[in-house]
Amino acid sequence: MVFSVSLAILVVTIIISVMGFNNPELQAKLLHNPFLVNKRKEYYRLLSSGFIHNGLAHLGFNMLTFFFFGKVVENVYTEYYGDVVGASIFLGLYLLSIILSDLPSFFKYKDMPAYSSLGASGGVSAIVFASILFQPTNDLFLLMIPIPIPAFILGALYVIYSYYQSKNSSDNINHSAHLYGAVAGFVISAILIPNAIPNFFEQLSRFRLPF
Numbered sequence: 001m002v003f004s005v006s007l008a009i010l011v012v013t014i015i016i017s018v019m020g021f022n023n024p025e026l027q028a029k030l031l032h033n034p035f036l037v038n039k040r041k042e043y044y045r046l047l048s049s050g051f052i053h054n055g056l057a058h059l060g061f062n063m064l065t066f067f068f069f070g071k072v073v074e075n076v077y078t079e080y081y082g083d084v085v086g087a088s089i090f091l092g093l094y095l096l097s098i099i100l101s102d103l104p105s106f107f108k109y110k111d112m113p114a115y116s117s118l119g120a121s122g123g124v125s126a127i128v129f130a131s132i133l134f135q136p137t138n139d140l141f142l143l144m145i146p147i148p149i150p151a152f153i154l155g156a157l158y159v160i161y162s163y164y165q166s167k168n169s170s171d172n173i174n175h176s177a178h179l180y181g182a183v184a185g186f187v188i189s190a191i192l193i194p195n196a197i198p199n200f201f202e203q204l205s206r207f208r209l210p211f
Contacts, residue, residue, distance in 0.1 A: 005087045006070030009094060010063055013051050013120055017059045020052040027052050031116040032102050038110040046106065050098035050120045062120045069124075069131045073189070076134050080193055093188055097126030101181035108176075122177040126185025129155060133189050133196050137207045152204065158182065 020027035032049030036042050053059035077093075078086030101122025109115040131138075132155040139148030162179035190196050 003087070004071065004074065005091050006066070006074045009070065009091070010066055013066075014059065014063060016051040017053045021055070027118070031118050032105070033113075033116040034106040034109040035111065035113040035115070037106055046099045046102045047095060049102065049118045050095075050123050052118045053120070054118060058119060062124050066120070066124045066127060069127050073127050073130045073134065076130075076193065089192060093130070093185065093192075094123045094127060096188070097181050097184040098123040100184045101125070101177040101179075104176045104180055117177065119177075122181030122184075125158075125178045125181035126188075129182040129185040130189040133186050133200055134193075135203070136200055137203050150207065152207075155182070 016030075020030065030045065030048040030052045032045050033042075037045050053062065073093075074087065074090045077090045080086060081089055098120065102117070105115075105117060132151045136150070136152040136155075138151045140151050140154050159179060159182060162176070162182070190200075
Protein backbone atom coordinates (compact mmCIF):
# COMPACT_ATOMS: atom_id res chain seq x y z
CA MET A 1 0.00 0.00 0.00
CA VAL A 2 1.46 3.36 -1.07
CA PHE A 3 -0.44 5.51 1.44
CA SER A 4 0.42 4.73 5.06
CA VAL A 5 -2.28 5.51 7.64
CA SER A 6 0.20 4.97 10.49
CA LEU A 7 2.55 7.57 8.98
CA ALA A 8 -0.38 9.99 8.53
CA ILE A 9 -1.38 9.55 12.19
CA LEU A 10 2.19 10.19 13.28
CA VAL A 11 2.54 13.36 11.18
CA VAL A 12 -0.85 14.79 12.20
CA THR A 13 -0.14 14.10 15.88
CA ILE A 14 3.25 15.80 15.72
CA ILE A 15 1.80 18.85 13.95
CA ILE A 16 -1.11 19.32 16.39
CA SER A 17 1.13 18.67 19.40
CA VAL A 18 3.69 21.26 18.28
CA MET A 19 0.87 23.74 17.64
CA GLY A 20 -0.29 23.08 21.20
CA PHE A 21 3.20 23.74 22.59
CA ASN A 22 3.07 27.22 21.09
CA ASN A 23 -0.60 27.88 21.81
CA PRO A 24 -1.69 27.07 25.39
CA GLU A 25 -5.23 28.18 24.56
CA LEU A 26 -5.48 25.57 21.81
CA GLN A 27 -4.04 22.90 24.08
CA ALA A 28 -6.57 23.78 26.79
CA LYS A 29 -9.40 23.34 24.29
CA LEU A 30 -8.15 19.87 23.30
CA LEU A 31 -7.35 18.48 26.78
CA HIS A 32 -9.30 15.59 28.20
CA ASN A 33 -11.09 17.34 31.06
CA PRO A 34 -13.82 15.01 32.36
CA PHE A 35 -15.61 17.85 34.13
CA LEU A 36 -15.99 19.85 30.92
CA VAL A 37 -16.89 16.75 28.94
CA ASN A 38 -19.67 16.07 31.44
CA LYS A 39 -20.94 19.59 32.13
CA ARG A 40 -20.56 21.16 28.69
CA LYS A 41 -20.98 17.94 26.67
CA GLU A 42 -17.59 18.50 25.01
CA TYR A 43 -17.28 14.86 24.03
CA TYR A 44 -14.70 15.63 21.35
CA ARG A 45 -12.12 15.95 24.14
CA LEU A 46 -12.15 12.17 24.59
CA LEU A 47 -10.49 11.98 21.17
CA SER A 48 -8.72 15.32 20.70
CA SER A 49 -6.62 14.79 23.84
CA GLY A 50 -4.85 11.97 21.99
CA PHE A 51 -3.30 14.45 19.58
CA ILE A 52 -1.59 16.76 22.08
CA HIS A 53 1.33 16.14 24.43
CA ASN A 54 3.04 17.63 27.45
CA GLY A 55 6.38 18.52 25.92
CA LEU A 56 8.82 17.08 23.39
CA ALA A 57 9.87 14.14 25.57
CA HIS A 58 6.26 12.98 26.00
CA LEU A 59 5.57 13.42 22.27
CA GLY A 60 8.83 11.81 21.24
CA PHE A 61 8.38 8.71 23.37
CA ASN A 62 4.82 8.10 22.19
CA MET A 63 5.53 8.72 18.52
CA LEU A 64 8.76 6.72 18.51
CA THR A 65 6.87 3.77 20.00
CA PHE A 66 4.04 4.22 17.51
CA PHE A 67 6.54 4.43 14.63
CA PHE A 68 7.98 0.99 15.44
CA PHE A 69 4.66 -0.79 15.96
CA GLY A 70 2.13 1.08 13.84
CA LYS A 71 3.17 -0.19 10.43
CA VAL A 72 3.37 -3.78 11.69
CA VAL A 73 -0.26 -3.72 12.83
CA GLU A 74 -1.44 -1.78 9.78
CA ASN A 75 0.15 -4.41 7.51
CA VAL A 76 -1.70 -7.22 9.31
CA TYR A 77 -5.03 -5.49 8.78
CA THR A 78 -4.38 -4.61 5.13
CA GLU A 79 -3.21 -8.15 4.37
CA TYR A 80 -6.34 -9.59 5.94
CA TYR A 81 -8.98 -7.09 4.72
CA GLY A 82 -7.32 -5.44 1.72
CA ASP A 83 -5.68 -2.06 1.44
CA VAL A 84 -8.61 0.34 1.79
CA VAL A 85 -10.76 -1.59 4.27
CA GLY A 86 -7.76 -2.76 6.29
CA ALA A 87 -6.31 0.74 6.57
CA SER A 88 -9.72 2.10 7.57
CA ILE A 89 -10.09 -0.53 10.29
CA PHE A 90 -6.59 0.22 11.55
CA LEU A 91 -7.44 3.92 11.78
CA GLY A 92 -10.71 3.08 13.54
CA LEU A 93 -8.88 0.87 16.03
CA TYR A 94 -6.45 3.65 16.91
CA LEU A 95 -9.09 6.36 17.31
CA LEU A 96 -11.55 4.15 19.17
CA SER A 97 -8.83 3.02 21.57
CA ILE A 98 -8.02 6.63 22.47
CA ILE A 99 -11.68 7.18 23.35
CA LEU A 100 -12.09 3.90 25.24
CA SER A 101 -8.90 4.47 27.21
CA ASP A 102 -10.20 7.86 28.40
CA LEU A 103 -13.61 6.61 29.55
CA PRO A 104 -12.48 5.21 32.94
CA SER A 105 -10.91 8.55 33.93
CA PHE A 106 -14.00 10.35 32.62
CA PHE A 107 -16.31 8.46 34.98
CA LYS A 108 -13.83 8.74 37.85
CA TYR A 109 -13.13 12.48 37.58
CA LYS A 110 -16.24 13.93 35.90
CA ASP A 111 -17.04 15.97 39.00
CA MET A 112 -13.48 17.23 39.54
CA PRO A 113 -12.77 20.43 37.52
CA ALA A 114 -9.03 20.40 38.29
CA TYR A 115 -8.30 17.04 36.62
CA SER A 116 -7.16 16.84 33.02
CA SER A 117 -4.96 14.60 30.90
CA LEU A 118 -3.46 14.48 27.43
CA GLY A 119 -1.39 12.28 25.17
CA ALA A 120 -1.69 9.44 22.68
CA SER A 121 -0.76 6.76 25.21
CA GLY A 122 -4.12 4.97 25.01
CA GLY A 123 -4.00 4.64 21.23
CA VAL A 124 -0.29 3.81 21.20
CA SER A 125 -0.77 1.13 23.87
CA ALA A 126 -3.55 -0.37 21.75
CA ILE A 127 -1.25 -0.64 18.74
CA VAL A 128 1.61 -2.08 20.81
CA PHE A 129 -0.63 -4.78 22.25
CA ALA A 130 -2.18 -5.56 18.88
CA SER A 131 1.39 -6.15 17.71
CA ILE A 132 2.03 -8.40 20.73
CA LEU A 133 -1.07 -10.40 19.79
CA PHE A 134 0.19 -10.88 16.24
CA GLN A 135 3.87 -11.43 17.13
CA PRO A 136 4.07 -12.42 20.81
CA THR A 137 7.58 -13.90 20.77
CA ASN A 138 9.34 -11.04 19.00
CA ASP A 139 12.15 -9.56 21.05
CA LEU A 140 11.63 -5.98 22.23
CA PHE A 141 14.08 -3.60 23.84
CA LEU A 142 13.38 -1.09 26.60
CA LEU A 143 15.18 2.24 26.59
CA MET A 144 18.47 2.05 28.53
CA ILE A 145 18.15 -1.76 28.87
CA PRO A 146 20.11 -3.51 26.08
CA ILE A 147 18.55 -6.90 26.83
CA PRO A 148 15.91 -8.36 24.47
CA ILE A 149 12.61 -9.16 26.20
CA PRO A 150 9.97 -11.33 24.49
CA ALA A 151 6.94 -9.20 23.61
CA PHE A 152 4.41 -11.24 25.61
CA ILE A 153 6.53 -11.04 28.77
CA LEU A 154 7.04 -7.30 28.39
CA GLY A 155 3.31 -6.95 27.75
CA ALA A 156 2.41 -8.81 30.92
CA LEU A 157 4.79 -6.69 32.99
CA TYR A 158 3.36 -3.54 31.41
CA VAL A 159 -0.23 -4.50 32.30
CA ILE A 160 0.75 -5.31 35.89
CA TYR A 161 2.68 -2.04 36.23
CA SER A 162 -0.12 0.06 34.72
CA TYR A 163 -2.75 -1.57 36.92
CA TYR A 164 -0.67 -0.99 40.05
CA GLN A 165 0.08 2.61 39.12
CA SER A 166 -3.54 3.36 38.29
CA LYS A 167 -4.50 2.27 41.81
CA ASN A 168 -1.61 3.71 43.78
CA SER A 169 0.14 6.47 41.84
CA SER A 170 -0.06 10.19 42.55
CA ASP A 171 2.18 11.30 39.66
CA ASN A 172 -0.70 12.82 37.62
CA ILE A 173 -0.08 10.42 34.74
CA ASN A 174 -3.22 8.73 33.42
CA HIS A 175 -1.98 5.16 33.86
CA SER A 176 -5.47 3.77 33.39
CA ALA A 177 -5.37 5.04 29.79
CA HIS A 178 -2.29 2.90 29.20
CA LEU A 179 -4.00 -0.12 30.71
CA TYR A 180 -7.36 0.17 29.00
CA GLY A 181 -5.78 1.13 25.69
CA ALA A 182 -3.67 -2.02 25.83
CA VAL A 183 -6.73 -4.17 26.60
CA ALA A 184 -8.73 -2.50 23.81
CA GLY A 185 -6.02 -3.07 21.21
CA PHE A 186 -5.58 -6.72 22.14
CA VAL A 187 -9.27 -7.62 22.43
CA ILE A 188 -10.52 -5.71 19.39
CA SER A 189 -7.75 -7.14 17.22
CA ALA A 190 -8.51 -10.65 18.48
CA ILE A 191 -12.12 -10.17 17.37
CA LEU A 192 -11.32 -8.59 14.00
CA ILE A 193 -8.58 -11.06 13.03
CA PRO A 194 -10.20 -14.46 13.82
CA ASN A 195 -7.02 -16.49 13.45
CA ALA A 196 -5.01 -14.18 15.73
CA ILE A 197 -5.71 -16.04 18.99
CA PRO A 198 -4.86 -19.54 17.63
CA ASN A 199 -1.69 -18.11 16.07
CA PHE A 200 -0.86 -16.33 19.33
CA PHE A 201 -0.96 -19.56 21.34
CA GLU A 202 0.74 -21.52 18.59
CA GLN A 203 3.67 -19.09 18.66
CA LEU A 204 3.80 -19.26 22.45
CA SER A 205 3.86 -23.07 22.33
CA ARG A 206 7.02 -22.92 20.22
CA PHE A 207 8.70 -20.33 22.39
CA ARG A 208 11.87 -21.36 24.20
CA LEU A 209 14.04 -19.24 26.48
CA PRO A 210 17.53 -18.74 25.01
CA PHE A 211 19.22 -20.17 28.09
